[in-house]
Amino acid sequence: MNIGDVARRSGLPAKTIRYYEDIGLIRPKRSENGYRSFRESDLHKLAFLGRARALGFTIEDCRTLVALYEDEARESAQVKHIAEEHLRQIDDKIAQLQSMRATLDKLVHACAGDHRPDCPILEDLAQETSDPATCE
Amino acid sequence: MNIGDVARRSGLPAKTIRYYEDIGLIRPKRSENGYRSFRESDLHKLAFLGRARALGFTIEDCRTLVALYEDEARESAQVKHIAEEHLRQIDDKIAQLQSMRATLDKLVHACAGDHRPDCPILEDLAQETSDPATCE
DNA sequence: TATGGAGCTTCCAGTAACTGGAGGGTCAAG
C-alpha cells in the first residue's frame, strides 16, 4: 500500500503518517521508487494510533501504549495506570473549562450587547483585584 | 517599577511580560540603564491581560479586548460577540473532553489492572472498526 | 509517444503561548 491508501483506510492525513514515521512511531518499508510501502500491520498500528489520539493520549503515551500492545509480557496495570493518569488530566481540564465557562456565561448574560460602550465584561477584566499590593 | 515588581503585582511571570512586550501588547518605557520601566497603567493592562487569559481568551482576542477597552467609541456588542464566540469554543471543547472521558472511564473500569497482559483498553484501541475498506 | 494530472518524495517554516537557559550588564548592601 502507498501512503494514500493507508491515509484513506486509517483516516489519518498522509502528512500525519509521514510525521509518525519521522518520530519513529512506525517504520514502513520502501519500494524501489522510494515510495513508502505499508503492510497491513502498519495500517493496523496507524489505526491504533488514530484511536489513541482520538481519546486524547499524547504522542508519548501513544508510543508507550503501542509498545505495551506489542509486549506479550505486559501487565494490564501498566496500561491502566497510563489511562487513569490521562483520565485525571481530562477531569482537571474539564473542571478548568467549566469554571471559565461559568464566569464567561455570567458576563455574557450581563452584557447588553448593544451600541453603547458600557460593558460588564470589560469591567470585570479591568477590575483591581489581583494585585496583592493593594491588599495590605 | 521594574519588571520584577509588576510580575509580583500582576501575577504574571517576568518572562511572559517580556513576551507581551515582544508581541506588542504592552509598551513599557525604558530607564537609563535599559531596564523596563512600568507605570501603573502598564500594570493595570497586564492585570487585565492576565484575567482575560485566565478566562481562556487567545492572545489575539486579548489584543482586541484591550483595544476595545481603550476605545471610548466601542459598542458592547463587539465585546459580547467575542465572548460569545469564545464561550461556544469552550462548550465544544468541554463536549469533546466529556466524550473522551466517558469512553476512557468505561475502559479504565473494565481493566483489571493486574499483572496479567489481558487489557480491554488495548483491545479497544486495537479493534478493527475505523477502516472504511472493511465495510464493503 | 507525449502529456497531463494525480500521487509520491524531501525539506523548510509556521502555529500558540510561552518557558528555559546561556552569557552578560546593573545595582545595592556589607
Added chain:
DNA sequence: CTTGACCCTCCAGTTACTGGAAGCTCCATA
C-alpha cells in the same frame, strides 16, 4: 570590592501537526 539579586538579549524547545515549495513517478488517454 565582592556577592547576590535583578535585569538585559537572544536562541532554542515545547506539542502535534499543517502548509507549501520544488521536484520525482506512475498511469491513462490522445
